[in-house]
Amino acid sequence: MNTQYKKGVLELCVLSMLKGRDRYGYEISETLAKRIDIADGTVYPILRKLKSDGLVTTYLSEESGGPPRKYYSLTELGRSTYDADRADYLEFAKTVESIIKENKDDKE
């Protein structure tokens, strides 16, 4: 899959994962890397960008038997941005889907 448009939707995926509950960086990275073909290291820059854009905040949390984990949490801005971006994306994906299906039908 083309890395160029993967990058755009990865942000949306991260926000989506954080919508339900707070997660730590590795958890997000692992989940996404398992389902989307990306290098493991690429999620951390995305998390950092979301943080600098004010869509997520971080906090450290002690876990039993291990170093403190850095948790990511959606901000109010992150929540509203996610809702808007999600709607946009679904609309866009539907359009793209219908266009490429139409053209496939033409060929057949």
Place this chain on the structure above:
Amino acid sequence: MTRNDYLDQLRAELKKNNVADMADIVSEYEQHFAFKLADGYTEEEISAKLGSPKTIAAQFDTIKETGKPASGAGFFVKLALAFTAIFEAMFYLVFLAWSIILGASSATTAVLGVCLGIRFNIEGLIPYMPYSGSLLLGLSVLGLSGIFGAATVYCFAFLKQMIRASVRWHKNTVSGNTLPPLPFNPQFRPKTKRTLRTVMLWSVIVFGVMFVIAFVVLMLQAGTAGFWHHWNWFV
């Protein structure tokens, strides 16, 4: 690549790209290694799956550029600098006037000293006194002239250096450049500094000593402590 190699390379690349919060970023990757190692992956496998440090660091760099603060001074800073400059200019004018007064004092006392020494009484401005006292007083006044002279040179150098330092500071603040700031105190070459110090020292000595001697000599010649009354100086 081992864990340490990977993290070192990542640090180097982040540094090269001028990414902020390097330690924070690297700690995230350290945690990644910790989790993966706990899951039984080798350091080589983890490094390979992460992607090359160069690529990763480049992704952080692009983030930084979006949030990069504008370099150089903003409008309000410039306005504040302009006001500062006005007050500075007023201060420099006063200081310039002071330096000119010192210079004029030096010139005047020099002329007075010479006049006293050679008994050249312009328009009868110098009141009567015997020549011995006049000569000694003349030398003392020449010493005073030396003090004023050295002070004048120092003050003009001080003024010049203050203005240069201030201009440098203003330029640096406006443009965000980092030229080294200049010192505010006057900068003399060692030789000039020594000369100035010697002139000042001898001027003070000559002025002090000659003034006391002249005073005593004049007192003795007049036969009274208030010799200026004896010769009716202020009538």
